[in-house]
Amino acid sequence: MKKLWMKVLGVAGLIVLLAACTNNADSEGDKKHLTFVYNFATNSLDPNVDSSYVPLRAGMTETLVRLNEETLKIEPWLAESWEGTNEGREWTIKLREGIKFQNGEPMDAAAVKASLERSLKDNVAIQNALKIDTIEAIDDRTLQVTNTQAFPEFVSELVNPNVSIIDVEAGDFVNNPIGTGPFKLESFTPGSKLELVRNEDYWDEKAKLDSVTFSFNEDANARSLALESGDADVVFRPETESIESLEAKDGIKVESTETFRVHQMTMNMEREELKDVNVRKALDALINRDEIADSVLLGYAQPAKGPFPDSLPFAPSYSDHETGEDVAKDYLEKAGYSLVDGKMQKDGEPLELTMLTYSARADLPLIAQIFQSDAKKLGIEVELRQIEIPEEYMAANRDWDLATYSNLTAPRGDAGYYLNATYHPDGALNFSGADEPELTKIIDELNVTVDTDKRAELAEAAANYVDENQINSFVIYPDTLVAYDETKVKNWVTTRSEYYMITNQLDVK
Amino acid sequence: MFRIIGRRLLEVVLFILFVTFFSFLFLRLAPGDPALTILNVDELNVSQEQVEALREDMGFNDPLLVQYGKWLLEFIQLDFGNSYITSQPVAEMLLTGLPATLELTIGSLIVMLLVAIPLGSLSALYKDSWIDHISRYFSIIGAAVPSFWLGLILIDMFAVRLSWFPTMGRDSLLSLILPSVTLGLAIAGVYVRLLRSSLLDSLGQEFVRAARARGISESRIFFSHAFRYSLPPVITVFGVSLGSLIGGVVVVEVLFAYPGVGKLVVDSIRQRDYPLIQGYIVLMAAIVFVVNTLVDLSYRYVNPELRLKKGTSAR
Numbered sequence: 001m002k003k004l005w006m007k008v009l010g011v012a013g014l015i016v017l018l019a020a021c022t023n024n025a026d027s028e029g030d031k032k033h034l035t036f037v038y039n040f041a042t043n044s045l046d047p048n049v050d051s052s053y054v055p056l057r058a059g060m061t062e063t064l065v066r067l068n069e070e071t072l073k074i075e076p077w078l079a080e081s082w083e084g085t086n087e088g089r090e091w092t093i094k095l096r097e098g099i100k101f102q103n104g105e106p107m108d109a110a111a112v113k114a115s116l117e118r119s120l121k122d123n124v125a126i127q128n129a130l131k132i133d134t135i136e137a138i139d140d141r142t143l144q145v146t147n148t149q150a151f152p153e154f155v156s157e158l159v160n161p162n163v164s165i166i167d168v169e170a171g172d173f174v175n176n177p178i179g180t181g182p183f184k185l186e187s188f189t190p191g192s193k194l195e196l197v198r199n200e201d202y203w204d205e206k207a208k209l210d211s212v213t214f215s216f217n218e219d220a221n222a223r224s225l226a227l228e229s230g231d232a233d234v235v236f237r238p239e240t241e242s243i244e245s246l247e248a249k250d251g252i253k254v255e256s257t258e259t260f261r262v263h264q265m266t267m268n269m270e271r272e273e274l275k276d277v278n279v280r281k282a283l284d285a286l287i288n289r290d291e292i293a294d295s296v297l298l299g300y301a302q303p304a305k306g307p308f309p310d311s312l313p314f315a316p317s318y319s320d321h322e323t324g325e326d327v328a329k330d331y332l333e334k335a336g337y338s339l340v341d342g343k344m345q346k347d348g349e350p351l352e353l354t355m356l357t358y359s360a361r362a363d364l365p366l367i368a369q370i371f372q373s374d375a376k377k378l379g380i381e382v383e384l385r386q387i388e389i390p391e392e393y394m395a396a397n398r399d400w401d402l403a404t405y406s407n408l409t410a411p412r413g414d415a416g417y418y419l420n421a422t423y424h425p426d427g428a429l430n431f432s433g434a435d436e437p438e439l440t441k442i443i444d445e446l447n448v449t450v451d452t453d454k455r456a457e458l459a460e461a462a463a464n465y466v467d468e469n470q471i472n473s474f475v476i477y478p479d480t481l482v483a484y485d486e487t488k489v490k491n492w493v494t495t496r497s498e499y500y501m502i503t504n505q506l507d508v509k
Numbered sequence: 510m511f512r513i514i515g516r517r518l519l520e521v522v523l524f525i526l527f528v529t530f531f532s533f534l535f536l537r538l539a540p541g542d543p544a545l546t547i548l549n550v551d552e553l554n555v556s557q558e559q560v561e562a563l564r565e566d567m568g569f570n571d572p573l574l575v576q577y578g579k580w581l582l583e584f585i586q587l588d589f590g591n592s593y594i595t596s597q598p599v600a601e602m603l604l605t606g607l608p609a610t611l612e613l614t615i616g617s618l619i620v621m622l623l624v625a626i627p628l629g630s631l632s633a634l635y636k637d638s639w640i641d642h643i644s645r646y647f648s649i650i651g652a653a654v655p656s657f658w659l660g661l662i663l664i665d666m667f668a669v670r671l672s673w674f675p676t677m678g679r680d681s682l683l684s685l686i687l688p689s690v691t692l693g694l695a696i697a698g699v700y701v702r703l704l705r706s707s708l709l710d711s712l713g714q715e716f717v718r719a720a721r722a723r724g725i726s727e728s729r730i731f732f733s734h735a736f737r738y739s740l741p742p743v744i745t746v747f748g749v750s751l752g753s754l755i756g757g758v759v760v761v762e763v764l765f766a767y768p769g770v771g772k773l774v775v776d777s778i779r780q781r782d783y784p785l786i787q788g789y790i791v792l793m794a795a796i797v798f799v800v801n802t803l804v805d806l807s808y809r810y811v812n813p814e815l816r817l818k819k820g821t822s823a824r
Contacts, residue, residue: 044595192768
């Protein structure tokens with residue numbers, strides 16, 4: 001038995017020794033390296049299929065067009081220009097000249113066609129989103145795309161990271177896709193990390209960094225700790241509670257950026273009480289947006305006025321809503337309610353509401369609780385019900401009145417997605433059951449309008465309609481938080497789209 | 510021996526059928542819909558009809574028994590299916606993650622043994638002394654503290670403050686130490702107490718007294734008689750607590766971003782990737798089964814009494 005003891009101790013000693021040796025190997029001169037920690041893990045790097053979008057985020061792949069983060073408009077990327085005709089049914093796309101894939105193959109029209117066709121074949125969602133019928137390569141640099149229907153927002157849909165252009169001849173999409181980006185893959189550990197090195201033949205300005213480690217950790221605490229320990233230089237979405245302690249550290253900067261996300265309160269308009277717009281307005285007036293932004297998101301959020309944040313080119317100038325208990329009470333009185341024995345009631349029936357919430361987004365249950373306690377002050381009983389998958393529950397069950405929900409309202413810089421999904425009678429996310437002929441007409445018109453300004457006008461009109469009729473309530477625009485080591489990292493930009501993370505401009509001091 | 514294994518094989522078939530059927534049933538009854546994930550409704554405009562069409566296409570509208578039957582038919586041909594999310598064969602994905610998980614399991618078992626054997630032995634030898642009290646507190650704390658919390662404390666102490674180890678990933682053997690210690694400490698508590706009481710029991714046995722009477726040294730009595738005699742109950746419990754070890758591995762893998770099968774299955778649960786979850790369940794069921802069989806077989810070797818009984822009855 002003593003011998004066994006010695007063996008165990010020996011093995012343990014050996015492990016420590018080996019570990020100590022392997023660790024020193026990576027200090028290699030003054031190469032510029034950066035470690036980034038992202039909050040979702042992926043087991044696949046397939047740029048056309050995986051919804052983690054890691055290849056694009058890590059600077060491996062690029063799309064034909066991209067979202068300009070300042071103007072929030074679509075701008076050329078791999079494509080140089082485009083032109084749509086016939087209400088967006090046909091498109092001619094001109095590619096930039098002289099771009100090569102990371103394996104040296106030319107990125108010509110035939111390669112782009114093959115890449116697009118591959119994403120259509122392998123990804124049902126993209127098939128749905130792009131509505132492409134045929135693609136033709138006219139010459140080396142020109143593509144002709146015909147859609148199955150008039151589809152004006154086609155080009156904005158090309159911003160989708162799943163429409164990344166890759167060399168389909170290269171194969172092994174899951175472990176080593178070949179794109180055109182400033183960084184190419186050196187190694188991939190599924191669920192854990194990517195090691196990237198600079199693409200020396202990049203078509204645009206070469207990356208300033210020599211190499212990047214793009215790693216994943218789903219635990220927010222662990223991400224904050226990784227930054228504190230120096231294992232990471234930039235961490236995406238550190239834990240909100242740890243921000244104060246992070247900021248107190250020398251050299252750590254926490255950046256908070258508005259995105260296209262809105263936390264909203266979905267109203268089920270099929271319920272008797274909520275059919276009355278005055279009731280909906282009363283409930284909207286009861287939402288204490290400032291308190292929610294401060295106490296739930298510790299100030300890292302802006303009170304929301306409508307679905308689209310002001311920064312978007314098509315955000316309307318929302319009417320100012322008056323809020324507070326008194327306003328809510330007025331609206332309820334208009335709807336025939338009165339406060340009797342501390343209970344808000346109409347014809348002897350107290351106003352009791354069921355509100356759904358889910359824990360996948362930690363802010364939402366807290367928002368629901370604040371709303372519940374505010375409603376109680378006015379004699380409205382709100383029963384909270386925790387559900388698992390909101391999309392599924394709300395679609396299948398109509399036994400609820402209100403629901404907390406969170407939505408990206410313009411993920412690709414266009415309003416079409418959100419308005420169609422949420423307010424069109426056919427939309428998959430139309431949980432309020434909106435079937436308003438006037439609104440549907442606006443959305444239908446938007447769906448056949450190519451001109452950007454005209455589209456913005458229609459999007460504004462739709463958002464205004466939603467606002468005036470209080471189809472849903474909008475609570476806050478949560479910020480995206482990124483923390484990084486300011487003494488080391490240079491040129492980090494937290495993008496609002498959350499698409500472009502590792503770029504050719506990113507640098508270390 | 511072969512008869513035991515043959516009977517075991519029959520049992521494993523029934524066991525796997527049972528486990529896969531019920532896990533299949535619960536998975537499908539649980540809320541969540543891969544169609545929504547696949548269609549990426551969070552970011553892409555989809556109509557209700559398209560969701561419905563995809564569900565139909567993927568066979569989610571078939572009766573559960575039909576769905577299970579299809580899965581079973583493929584499974585019998587050793588086809589675990591492809592992941593809905595990555596389209597890769599499930600078996601391949603699981604096998605890629607398995608080495609990391611095994612590494613972590615072995616690492617935490619080593620930590621567990623390094624803690625439990627000395628602490629358990631000392632508290633039995635010095636019953637009611639201060640070391641016995643310390644080991645008792647250790648066990649209570651070990652059982653009560655959740656491993657993710659212990660992990661965070663260890664990261665904070667040894668990775669952030671002392672910078673001895675990396676906070677996450679799987680780069681060198683160094684990155685194995687914190688996760689192994691986290692998990693090892695979490696399971697050690699049970700074994701410290703178990704070993705202590707089992708040792709106390711065996712130290713009171715007649716053969717120990719007899720050995721003492723023959724003048725054999727205390728240390729030899731302890732190691733070659735009492736210790737060995739005390740192992741079977743400990744090993745039995747190991748078979749039982751394997752489940753909690755597997756669960757602990759999952760938690761620790763997520764916390765340390767350790768790319769094993771535990772982390773893989775957490776990701777796939779988030780995405781409702783049924784084939785992968787189901788594959789994981791089969792794999793774990795198989796592992797539990799194999800380990801339990803080994804535990805059963807090992808009794809004969811560690812417990813002289815059992816071996817003797819079997820031997821005499823055969824003669």
